[in-house]
Amino acid sequence: MIDVNLNSFRNQPDERGRFGMHGGRFVAETLMPLILQVESAYKAASTDDEFAKELAYYQTHYVGRPSPLYFAERLTAHYGGAKLYLKRDELNHTGAHKINNVLGQALLAKRMGKTRIIAETGAGQHGVATATACALFDMECEVFMGEEDVRRQKPNVDRMRLLGAKVHPVTSGTGTLKDAMNEALRYWVANAETHFYIIGTVAGPHPYPQMVRDFQSVIGKEARRQILDAEGRLPDTIVACIGGGSNAMGLFHPFLDDEDVTIYGVEAAGKGIPSGLHAASLTGGTPGVLHGNRTYLLQDEDGQIIDAHSISAGLDYPGIGPEHSWLHDMKRVNYVSATDEEALDAFQLCSRLEGIIPALEPSHALSFVGTVIGEMDKDQILILNMCGRGDKDLGAVLPMLEERGKL
């Protein structure tokens, strides 16, 4: 039999939830029946026109989709190379791409008759999006957030509380996203029958990586259509930042089989890869098993997980979605990195030149864009996923800019 999957990068995962060797279902038995339930409910929903219609309704009227694809004229002039387009997912309701996925999963939970929701959050954007959807659909919401992130992302903590969510600060481990996910999983194990866990990124046990990717793919589908409208052709290059990798997977997936489109995923290099203080799982990690899936991880030679470091709470995760790991192995996507300092510079540059204050996460991607776009021809096209806005980061960024005499 001919395996049609070999002809496409868009037909993963297999029935075991594997993307090549990555992915899978590495969870405690308590969770297995639930994960199988989520999988069958998602399978049914994804072929149901009513579900698609309901999701599309909220995407249009509540989130404000489609988000614009904006030609960034001044950044383009500044770099002096290819035309730079920004996919403006920072304009979504709640200020980031996270809501795309949350609405999909919340509607799925509703279909399954679950009214209590669990979420983990790093930067707080996924937590805010989940709290928002729970307010909208009258669901109980409990968000797990590392105490270090509670401190550096206070405005988002306040938003979640205002929206009626309960925020659990997580003190175990280093008090960041990885620990929040451990704690959310523990809470789910203890409340398996009643609660639905809305995972915020393309990671975790099958079917989450696939499901979150599908919900986020609205980004890439729109961008594809919009660039064809604006330029009459596909982009030469697309770029997105990667923590767990959901905004990137959402932009990349509809372009994976367009072999002329060059794709870059930008990880957080923190204080630099050689320093060891970074969050670049693909550039500086090895395959392992954590949080329900096999994927590239930051770990020591004994298989113990190493804490990630990044200025951006949203990228501060020692793993990455398994589909990215597979695309890395297949060499379809180029995974690169940008440091804290480079992201800070891009944060300021974008604010000054475009009047768009980007989140620290896409600032990493923009910083990388600065290293390649100048070498491209002026008639070439590059799309950057502006996946979040930077209001939440001002508390952390302003003192750093002042300290460096840049403000």
Next chain:
Amino acid sequence: MSTRIKTAFANANAEGRGILGVFVTAGDPDAETSAAILDALVTSNVDIVELGMPFSDPMADGPAIQAASLRALKGGMTLAGTLEIARGFRQRHPDTPLVLMGYYNPIYIYGVDRFLAEASDAGVDGLIVVDLPPEEDDELCEPATAAGLDFIRLVTPTSDAGRLPTVLGSASGFVYYVAITGITGTRSAAGDSISAAYARVSAATDLPVVTGFGIRTPEQAGEAASRSDGAIVGSAVVEIIADNLGPDGKGMPETVSKIAAFVGDLAEGVAGKAG
């Protein structure tokens, strides 16, 4: 099934009681004390020793065992070190069954074949790997069984009738019934629910079914062991280590003696002599 595990259940059965299993983490709080604690378990009449392989992110464990893992890692414990502790234990105690319990990643990184060869050679009888459900059997369960190690399954309150045959199909040694829907050491199950679960699970397997998670006292151990084929205690033992550390974070003579006393009480509870 491992001969030692089989014998342990047969011996307990002959005495008209269930088995007592005790969990401690390898290298908690340090390698030397850890070995002494294992010796104390044997002299305090534990039937099956469960030795935890420390992991940085134990997602099915409560605060007590998380802390135990971190103490062990901080003290420099590794998977190789855990296998050394197992080997030493086997040399000193030829008959007591020894089961390694933990998470998959350290084994995966060590190399499955190398791990299985060294564990067998060290005299380990079985494995409990929390994050490997039957859907991932080709990762470790199948090669472990082929290498002669028992692969002990966790069955939970969420493992319904449709699920049980899948979970038990590749199980060996014994079945570990997780009495609560939750993480280790957090809450306790009622006696009636243990009996109901025992009836349900033992009808689906010929293996002995023991109860664990949330068993904290000799009375609870006695009840769980009388309502199933045995009781496993972890967090309550590990907490004694946490409460009896020297100023340098290492073990003291009373760390071991207090565990010996408590575990002795557990054994009496299981033997029906508690209270």
